Amino acid sequence: MNLSSQSKPPMTHRARRFALTALATAVLAGCAVAPPETLSTQDLLKLDQTDRSVMFAQQEPVTGPITLDEAIARAVKYNLQQRLALMERALEDDLVDVQKQGMLPKLTARAGMRARNNDYGSSSESLATGVQSLVPSTSQERDTHTADLQMTWNVLDFGLSYFGAKAQGNKALAAEERRRRVVADIIRQTRTAYWNAVTAERLKDRVTSTLAEARQTLEYARQTEQKRLVAPILALRYQRDLLNMVRQTEALDNELAQAKARLATLMNLPLTTDFTLAAPDASTLTSPNLAYELADLEALAMVRRPELREESYLARNAVLETRMSLLRLFPNASLFGGLSYDSNKYLANNNWADAGVQVSWNLLNVLSWPAISRAGESREQVAELRRQALRMTVLSQVHIAWLERQRAEIAFRRANELSRLQDAIQVQTENAARSSAETHLEVVRAKVETLLATRARDLSYAELVNAQNTIYQAAGIDPLPERIADETLMSLARDIAETNRKIESGHVEVPRLAVAEPAAVAAAGQAVAESVAQAVASEPAPAPLPALRTVSGSMWSHLGSVAGSSQVAATAPVESLPVVVR
DSSP: OOGGGSOOOOOOHHHHHHHHHHHHHHHHHHTOOOOOOOOOHHHHHHHHHHHHHHHTTTOOOOOSOBOHHHHHHHHHHHOHHHHHHHHHHHHHHHHHHHHHHTTSOEEEEEEEEEOOSSOEEEOOBOTTTOOBOSOOEEEEOSSEEEEEEEEEEEHHHHHHHHHHHHHHHHHHHHHHHHHHHHHHHHHHHHHHHHHHHHHHHHHHHHHHHHHHHHHHHHHHHHHHHHTTOSOHHHHHHHHHHHHHHHHHHHHHHHHHHHHHHHHHHHTTOOTTOOOOBOOOOGGGOOOOOOOOOHHHHHHHHHHHOHHHHHHHHHHHHHHHHHHHHHHTTSOEEEEEEEEEEEOOTTOSOSEEEEEEEEEEOOGGGGGGHHHHHHHHHHHHHHHHHHHHHHHHHHHHHHHHHHHHHHHHHHHHHHHHHHHHHHHHHHHHHHHHHHTTSSOHHHHHHHHHHHHHHHHHHHHHHHHHHHHHHHHHHHHTOOSSOSSOSOSSHHHHHHHHHHHHHHHHTTOSOOOOOOOSOHHHHHHHHHHHHHHHHHHHHHSOOOOOOOOOOBOOOOOOOOOHHHHHHSOOOOOOOOOOOOOBOO
């Protein structure tokens, strides 16, 4: 007697409907993927309108002349490159939390149903005689429902997730260093653009009047040639000289017009914004003070440069990658336990709990140990050599910045002296023209040359300021405070001004590596204390010195429009750097 000889009830309506639904879903899913639609002009215009509304949203309006500190504050707070770097740092922080979740056990809930069009049955056959020994029977219903809740914990996954979380933490710290580098570069560009824009604002009226006078004189020269009032060769040379002056003045006018646009871009202001600058008097332009020696800048760069710190963090990951590769060679153990349910009426127990442990190990993985060890050592050596090569690059950048700053200071002094002489020449030329000792051409020439000399002086000063900030950037000196009073623009500008004052006055502690033994240090300190005590006893009391303290803490993570437009994760604390402040 077999199963086919028995009459079976037909498949239930619910089972047939379920099967047809599943089949239709599978067919439709295969045809569901359609090529993406191209963006229409209206779509692009809508995207442009949305982006523009977000780009300049939640910014404090310009209410007066912009100072250098306010320009830097606006660039730091609103510049899109800074906001992008900040969001990248926040993303890396979020990925750290994602990696940590991998160390937790997995809790899986499952539920399902199963239907057949006939009964699941079977019989047995004797191995000795080949005769059927049991009547066909079933222990499974046609329609069943199952559900279970299982918790599993994989030891190998835990170890890999642990090292992955540590590696992601290093990536987050590296992202913070990249943000520091972006901010320092933005501030350096803002300083240069500010002084160029100051020159533009200071010379705008003079350039306009001189250009109009040169064009008027050129037109007069053309009329003189046409009327043949002077020799043709003289008239042509006269026009040539005037055309050269007009060309130089127009180039200067165009260059000055672009300066404010560059500054507005760095401050993330709409390019149509009309703003003025708090331009200092030209007589106050003096060489900034550099309060650090070359050896001090080298020591600062070795500790503070974002590139070196970033590479050091990433070098840690080379070690972690080796450990993760070796960990995969070990046996894998999984712990599991859970609750289950089955609606099958033939079961004696429809609900049950189970638990256990399972261990597996690919024994051939042992053969990979030597190769993985060699690859790990090579990876770590590459990271070490990359860091050393970068260290050499940083040292060369410090030296080049030092030499460039010396050159820029000499160039500024020469340009300043030339501007002073040209001002005197213009005065003398105008006086001579009043007494008919000089032609109007020479007056125009003197004015144009004075404009160019003034522009050259201001450009030299901008280059000097840029060289000074390049030195600070090469040394890794942060132009921003580690803490701010509040996130308003004026408060940030004040904090930036105070930080810059401390940097300019040399109040940045130069790191030194302690190599002496503790006993030797104590003995040296005792000797110094005794000598100081004797000196104090024999001399009048000196004026009190400024108190020194070490400032540490987490760099503030978000400002203004960033906090308002997106949820930015709090940044992980960065390594504190000693800074001496009053």
